Amino acid sequence: xxxxxxxxxxxxxxxxxxxxxxxxxxxxxxxxxxxxxxxxxxxxxxxxxxxxxxxxxxxxxxxxxxxxxxxxxxxxxxxxxxxxxxxxxxxxxxxxxxxxxxxxxxxxxxxxxxxxxxxxxxxxxxxxxxxxxxxxxxxxxxxxxxxxxxxxxxxxxxxxxxxxxxxxxxxxxxxxxxxxxxxxxxxxxxxxxxxxxxxxxx
Numbered sequence: 575x576x577x578x579x580x581x582x583x584x585x586x587x588x589x590x591x592x593x594x595x596x597x598x599x600x601x602x603x604x605x606x607x608x609x610x611x612x613x614x615x616x617x618x619x620x621x622x623x624x625x626x627x628x629x630x631x632x633x634x635x636x637x638x639x640x641x642x643x644x645x646x647x648x649x650x651x652x653x654x655x656x657x658x659x660x661x662x663x664x665x666x667x668x669x670x671x672x673x674x675x676x677x678x679x680x681x682x683x684x685x686x687x688x689x690x691x692x693x694x695x696x697x698x699x700x701x702x703x704x705x706x707x708x709x710x711x712x713x714x715x716x717x718x719x720x721x722x723x724x725x726x727x728x729x730x731x732x733x734x735x736x737x738x739x740x741x742x743x744x745x746x747x748x749x750x751x752x753x754x755x756x757x758x759x760x761x762x763x764x765x766x767x768x769x770x771x772x773x774x775x776x
Contacts, residue, residue, distance in 0.1 A: 579745065579749055579753075579754070579755050579756065580608050580609060580699075580733065580735060580754055580755025580756075581606065581607050581608045581609070581755060581756060581757075581762070582607065582608065582609040582610070582611055582641075582701070582735055582755060582756070582757035582758075583599075583602045583606065583607035583609070583610045583611070583757075583758070583759075583761075583762035583763070584611045584613050584643075584737075584757055584758060584759050584762075585598070585599065585610065585611065585612050585613050585614060585759070585763070586613065586614075586759050586763065587614060589759065589760075589763065590763060591764075595614075595625070596625075596628055596629065596632070598762075598763055599612075599629050599632065600632050600633070602638070602762055603632055603633065603634045603635070603636065603638050604633075604635065604636075605636075606762050607638055607762055608636075608638060608639070608755070609638065609639045609640075609641055609656075609678075610629070610638055610639070610640050610641065611641040611642075611643055611658050611757070612625065612626055612629060612640065612641065612642050612643060612654075613643035613658070614643075615643065615644070619645060619647065619648055622642070622645060622648050623648050623651060623652050626640070626642055626648055626649070626652035626654055627652045627653070630652055630653045630654060639655035639656060639678060640654045640655050640656075641654060641655060641656040641657060641658050641678060641680070642654045642656070642657055642658070643657075643658045643660075644657075644658070644659065644660060644663075645657075646669050646672055646673070647672075649673075649677075650672055650673055650674075650677075655676075655677065655678060656677055656678030656679060656680065656698075657669060657673070657677070657678070657679050657680075658679075658680045658681075658682070658701070659679065659680065659681045659682070659697075660681075660682050661681065661682045661683060661684060661688055663681065665695035665696060666679040666680075666681060666692070666695045666696040666697040666698070667695060667696030670696065678698045678699065679696070679697055679698050680692075680697055680698060680699040680700060680701060680735075681695070681697045681699075681700050681701070682700075682701050682737075683700045683701065683702050683726070684702075684703070684715055684718075685718075685722075685726075686722075686725050686726050686729055688700075689702060689726045689729060689730050689734065690729055690730075692732070693730055693731060693732050697732060698732060698733075699732050699733040699734070699735060699754070700726075700730065700732060700733075700734050700735070701734075701735045701737045701757050702718070702722075702723060702726045702727075702734050702735065702736060702737060702753075703715075703718065703736060703737030703738035703757075704716075704717050704718065704737060704738025704739060705717060705718055705719065705720065705722065705723050705736045705737065705738045705739060705740070705748065706719075706738050706739025706740070706744065707738070707739045708738045708739055709739055709740075709741065709758070709759070709760040713738075717738065717739065718738075720747055720748070720751045721751075723736055723748060723751045723752065723753060724751040724752055726752075727751060727752025727753060727754075728752060733754035733755060734752065734753050734754055734755075735753060735754065735755040735756060735757045736748040736751075736753040736755070736756045736757070737756070737757045737758065738758075740756045740757070740758040740761055741760075741761060742761070
């Protein structure tokens with residue numbers, strides 16, 4: 575039986591070409607992503623609330639989960655499905671009392687110790703990276719490679735999503751290394767990406 579791979583689209587409206595952010599979200603609600611993490615850090619709380627509310631109101635025939643980066647208040651108020659926390663945030667369990675049942679809380683992790691801490695803190699999943707050199711944004715972090723991903727997945731009981739340089743031709747390698755899924759910007763945000771390659775992965 576093929577393993578189901580979680581595909582998480584992380585938004586970045588500044589790198590979009592040829593479509594608005596809501597159009598990109600709508601496209602990924604139709605095909606491509608299983609989760610959409612709205613990560614527009616420069617928006618005010620009010621602007622972010624309006625954006626998330628509009629995204630939640632879009633047709634969502636596949637039941638894609640919409641997550642909000644950092645802002646628990648916006649995520650809950652706008653009716654999102656979850657919250658994604660940067661590394662070093664307060665423990666995930668601290669946000670449980672604010673959220674409805676079934677609300678996902680994830681944490682960004684950059685080493686094995688942070689993965690362990692995320693799980694201990696009550697996170698539902700961890701995004702681990704960069705596994706490869708990022709395709710869409712700069713970072714001071716060195717790529718951790720498939721071996722780093724393998725080590726992180728080996729210590730975790732929660733799902734690990736690989737982040738950083740994820741492309742259609744390395745998804746299978748990430749899954750083989752133990753990732754439950756992948757996360758990225760470019761893979762989902764380019765309307766002219768090779769959909770056949772994306773859909774052919776396990």
